[in-house]
Amino acid sequence: PLTSRHLARQYNVSKRYLEVVFNNLAKAGIISSKRGIGGGYFLASDIEKLSVYDLAMAAEGGIKIFSGGEYLAEEGPRAELIKGINGFWNELNDEIMQNLKRHKLSDLVSYLTDLKEMYYI
16 A cells, blocks of 8 residues: 555645545546555456546546636627637547547556656666
8 A cells, every 4th residue: 555645745735736636536436545554545447447537536526638628708709700700629639538438547657657667678
């Protein structure tokens, strides 16, 4: 198991922020925790089935590369331009979400393992 204190120090991230993220991941059943000596967080999900999308949605509650377009609505010729721009960003966002759904956590583990082995050659 990994502790939030260890991870916060290693990745220079707020311990409080990590605890919020880990709480979200635990609620989603992605990780579990053990209290006390030798305690910490560990994966409770199969990395072959868990997508990067699932992980990001549980950790952050959603991902959107562009938001706020709904507040830009106007009347007239500019409104069509704004609709077109919003449509473009929404389509791009959908493509990114599909890509995140396609990649599993096991893909990341394999990539990091290959990268680590490459540096030992």
